Amino acid sequence: MAEHDMVGASRSGRIAAHLFLILGAVVVAFPIYYVAVASTHSLQTILRPPLPLIPGPEAYQNYHEALAGGIGRIGGVSVDRLLLNTTIVALGIAVGKIIISMASAYAIVFFRFPLRMAMFWLIFITLMLPVEVRILPTYKVMVQLHLIDTYAGLILPLIASATATLLFRQFFMTIPNELLEAARVDGAGPWRFFRDILLPLSATNIAALFVILFIYGWTQYLWPLLVTNSNEMNTIVIALRKMISFADADTPWHLVMVTAVLAILPPVLIVVLMQRWFVKGLVETEK
Template sequence: MIERRGLGRPMAHLVLIVGLFIVAFPIYYTFVASTQSLTTILRPPLPLTPGDQIGANYGEALFGGIGRIGGVAVTTLLFNTLVMALGIALGKIFISILSAFAVVFFRFPLRMVFFWLIFVTLMLPVEVRILPTYKVMVDLGMIDTYAGLILPLIASATATLLFRQFFMTIPAELVEAARIDGAGPLRFLKDILLPLSKTNIAALFVILFIYGWTQYLWPLLVTNDNQMNTIVIALRKMVSFADADTPWHMVMVTSILAILPPVLVVVLMQRWFVRGLVESEK
């Protein structure tokens, strides 16, 4: 029950408005800076209203290329990052569903040993295994390739654990009924488990897409060619130690464009995302 009397409701709205302002103002300020010329940015104070360079700045970034990153256009950076984020998100979900399906619905020797080996990898982040992983990528010739960006990051113990916990809630009667109807393992997975798991898949997709989009360390190591850089790596390369040597208007444009795809994914999938996190009836 929500209390609607007294000052509770106005105060709650005030707190939300203040919180929204604190979160949104830096983004707005970045957008304003992205519409100004470099001279205006370097000569404070920066205006609080958009400037007249929005078309020139965004056009140069998207189609003209940025000098400090080898003349690569932001469209190329966005495409590279999108391929990496989608590959990581879809690969993690695909492998995790199959792993959890095998652990829950099949009986084979050392089944739980394999599950706990997967679970233990939660304690081994990318930073711990970075050198052997990089050596493998070099030996396989996957430096400066999409496969090199994606493959080392597509295994997920967390997603496997979440799918396993959900699959364990499937009634045994449903499994037995599917077996009596002649459904094989793959048909049971396709026609029963996947439809029941769609909210979980949607919630995990949002989380894993953002995880892939914001990766920094691994793309920094595995890409040497500017044409294969992700947008996060490009942003770092664009910033120089000297303010005058940094194209701040292009940095701000790139920052705004880097924010848009994750925001779009969250907005379009927010209903599925919330249902996947809070839904209790399966």
């Protein structure tokens, strides 16, 4: 009897846990669903609450207008141009951060040079300096180098990453010295050791960091807002803010919702496609 009660209590606990998780998923997913539904309705329907909770008939027209026609409040720039800009910026930031972080961590761990640890701590201290602290001198440098309204101006100031350098350093320190000695005996130089040994071993770490850094680059707001004057160079996050007016009647809400949905899709796609590598890179301890 006692055993039966325990089994029943265990089953009830599992059901309660599943219900709680389902409720949490609904709470998180409902705003996204609401935006997706709104993107399929006309502006008049959106401005006349309550908004229907089922998709409307204007999906093709809304998405075609946003992707091909251009949006007046952002200078007639189409959403496909905004997506291209944001993709280039996010990929440039993610790839640039990984390359620079791996190179700096490799130098700090495997090379012996004066002030090596001082350099590491100098990099580490930059974690305490948010972008807002160094944004004015950085902007001045971009102006002097004529990099305003360029992809280089959007990407270069954001590609240094103390966090990624620290993570790669910690991983490189787990590489056995015997592996390094074996590579030396085999005649492998620094570049060959990095390319043939460290790079393959770091694949899961790179994948996990790429997902995080891509989303970081995709959602940037403050720096792109400062370094771009032309609507043609806006990222999709900046364009979303520009599309919204203080007066509801002046805001093309149907196009705002379409742009929001298209802004969500690439990061979600990256996470879905790289989920296995992302999880493996976070939890794998044996190398």
